[in-house]
Amino acid sequence: xxxxxxxxxxxxxxxxxxxxxxxxxxxxxxxxxxxxxxxxxxxxxxxxxxxxxxxxxxxxxxxxxxxxxxxxxxxxxxxxxxxxxxxxxxxxxxxxxxxxxxxxxxxxxxxxxxxxxxxxxxxxxxxxxxxxxxxxxxxxxxxxxxxxxxxxxxxxxxxxxxxxxxxxxxxxxxxxxxxxxxxxxxxxxxxxxxxxxxxxxxxxxxxxxxxxxxxxxxxxxxxxxxxxxxxxxxxxxxxxxxxxxxxxxxxxxxxxxxxxxxxxxxxxxxxxxxxxxxxxxxxxxxxxxxxxxxxxxxxxxxxxxxxxxxxxxxxxxxxxxxxxxxxxxxxxxxxxxxxxxxxxxxxxxxxxxxxxxxxxxxxxxxxxxxxxxxxxxxxxxxxxxxxxxxxxxxxxxxxxxxxxxxxxxxxxxxxxxxxxxxxxxxxxxxxxx
Numbered sequence: 001x002x003x004x005x006x007x008x009x010x011x012x013x014x015x016x017x018x019x020x021x022x023x024x025x026x027x028x029x030x031x032x033x034x035x036x037x038x039x040x041x042x043x044x045x046x047x048x049x050x051x052x053x054x055x056x057x058x059x060x061x062x063x064x065x066x067x068x069x070x071x072x073x074x075x076x077x078x079x080x081x082x083x084x085x086x087x088x089x090x091x092x093x094x095x096x097x098x099x100x101x102x103x104x105x106x107x108x109x110x111x112x113x114x115x116x117x118x119x120x121x122x123x124x125x126x127x128x129x130x131x132x133x134x135x136x137x138x139x140x141x142x143x144x145x146x147x148x149x150x151x152x153x154x155x156x157x158x159x160x161x162x163x164x165x166x167x168x169x170x171x172x173x174x175x176x177x178x179x180x181x182x183x184x185x186x187x188x189x190x191x192x193x194x195x196x197x198x199x200x201x202x203x204x205x206x207x208x209x210x211x212x213x214x215x216x217x218x219x220x221x222x223x224x225x226x227x228x229x230x231x232x233x234x235x236x237x238x239x240x241x242x243x244x245x246x247x248x249x250x251x252x253x254x255x256x257x258x259x260x261x262x263x264x265x266x267x268x269x270x271x272x273x274x275x276x277x278x279x280x281x282x283x284x285x286x287x288x289x290x291x292x293x294x295x296x297x298x299x300x301x302x303x304x305x306x307x308x309x310x311x312x313x314x315x316x317x318x319x320x321x322x323x324x325x326x327x328x329x330x331x332x333x334x335x336x337x338x339x340x341x342x343x344x345x346x347x348x349x350x351x352x353x354x355x356x357x358x359x360x361x362x363x364x365x366x367x368x369x370x371x372x373x374x375x376x377x378x379x380x381x382x383x384x385x386x387x388x389x390x391x392x393x394x395x396x397x398x399x400x401x402x403x404x405x406x407x408x409x410x411x412x413x414x415x416x417x418x419x420x421x422x423x424x425x426x427x428x429x430x431x432x433x
Contacts, residue, residue, distance in 0.1 A: 029102065075116075076090075081114075086114050091119065099135065099137075111137060151208060157380045158198075162201070171396060172396075175403070180257075181261060190386070224293070226276060230273065233271075233275055243318035244264075244318060250322055282300045
C-alpha cells in the first residue's frame with residue numbers, strides 16, 4: 001500500500017475518519033494538511049488564516065524528518081502525498097512519518113517511510129511512475145483480524161438465532177392450544193427478531209465485507225440500512241409490549257384482549273415506521289451523513305436512540321413492579337412459591353442494566369473481549385429469546401408432550417397421566433412465560 005500524490009490527494013476511497021466538528025469534508029481536511037505542509041517554512045499566509053491551527057494538526061499527524069540542509073549535498077524536496085507531509089530529506093536516506101490517524105485500519109503509532117534517491121529525487125513506483133510513499137507498515141493487522149473475527153461471530157450468531165426463531169414460530173403455529181394473547185405477542189416478537197437476524201446476515205455478508213459496495217453507496221444498501229433500523233425499533237418495542245402485557249395482566253386485570261392487541265400492533269409495527277421515516281428524512285438532508293451506505297455515525301441517530309432508551313426504562317419499571325406484585329400478592333397463596341428465584345431474576349436483570357452501558361476505551365486491552373462478548377450477546381439474542389419464551393415455555397412443553405405421546409406412548413408419557421388432572425390453563429391471563 002502506498003500514497004500516490006495525484007490519486008491520494010483526492011482522498012475519496014471511503015476510508016476517511018475525520019472530525020466533522022472541525023472539518024466539513026475530507027476535501028477540506030486534505031486542503032488543510034496540504035497548506036500546512038507546503039507553506040510551513042514560508043512567509044506566505046495560509047488561506048483562511050489557519051497557520052497556527054494547521055501547524056498543531058501537522059505536528060499531531062506526523063513526525064518531521066530532522067535534517068540540516070547544506071549547499072554541498074542534494075536533498076529531496078518537501079512533498080505532500082495526500083496523506084502525510086514529508087520534509088526535505090538528504091539524498092540516499094529513508095524518511096519516516098507517523099501513519100495518518102484519519103485512515104480507517106491504520107495504527108497512528110506505526111511508521112510509514114519514503115525513500116530519497118541518491119540524485120535527490122523521491123522514489124518512483126515502477127508501475128505508476130509517480131512518487132510513492134510506503135504505508136504498508138501502517139496496517140493494524142491485529143485490529144483487522146479482530147474485525148473479521150467479530151464479523152464472523154455476528155454472522156454465525158445471527159444464523160443460529162434465525163434458525164431457532166423459525167423453529168419456534170413453527171411450533172407456535174402448529175398447535176391450536178397455543179392461541180392466546182401472550183403467545184400472539186411472542187409470535188410478533190419472534191417474527192421481528194427473525195427478520196432482523198436475516199437482514200443483519202445480508203448486511204455483514206454483502207455490505208460490511210465489500211468495500212466496493214460502501215464506496216458505491218447504492219440505493220439498495222441505504223434501504224437495507226433503513227430497514228435494519230426499523231426492525232431494531234420493532235424488536236425493542238415488542239419487548240416493551242411483552243412487559244406491558246404482563247404488567248396489565250397483574251395490575252389492570254380487566255382489559256379486552258382484542259383491544260390490547262390492537263394497541264400492541266400499533267406500538268410494535270406502525271410507530272417504528274413513523275420514527276424511522278423521520279430519521280431517514282432528517283439524515284437525508286445532511287450530505288455528509290449519506291455516504292458509505294449510511295454506516296457512519298450521525299446526529300440523526302438520536303431520533304432512534306431516545307425511543308429505544310424510553311422502552312428500556314419502561315421495561316425495567318414494568319419488571320420491578322411485576323416482581324413486587326408477585327412477591328407481595330402471589331407468594332402467600334401460590335402452592336409452589338419461588339421468591340428466591342424471583343429475587344435472583346431481579347438481581348440478574350439489574351446487573352445487566354448496570355453492565356450494558358460499560359464500554360472500554362478504544363485501544364484498551366479489554367476492548368477485544370468487549371467486542372467479542374458484545375457480538376455473542378447481540379447475535380445470540382434470538383436464541384436466548386427462543387429458549388426462554390418457547391423451548392422452556394410451560395404450554396409449549398405440554399403441547400409437544402401431548403403430540404409426541406400419540407406416536408411414542410412407550411417413550412413419552414401423556415401429561416394428563418403425569419399430573420392426574422386436566423390440561424393446565426392456556427389463557428391470555430396465564431402469566432407463565
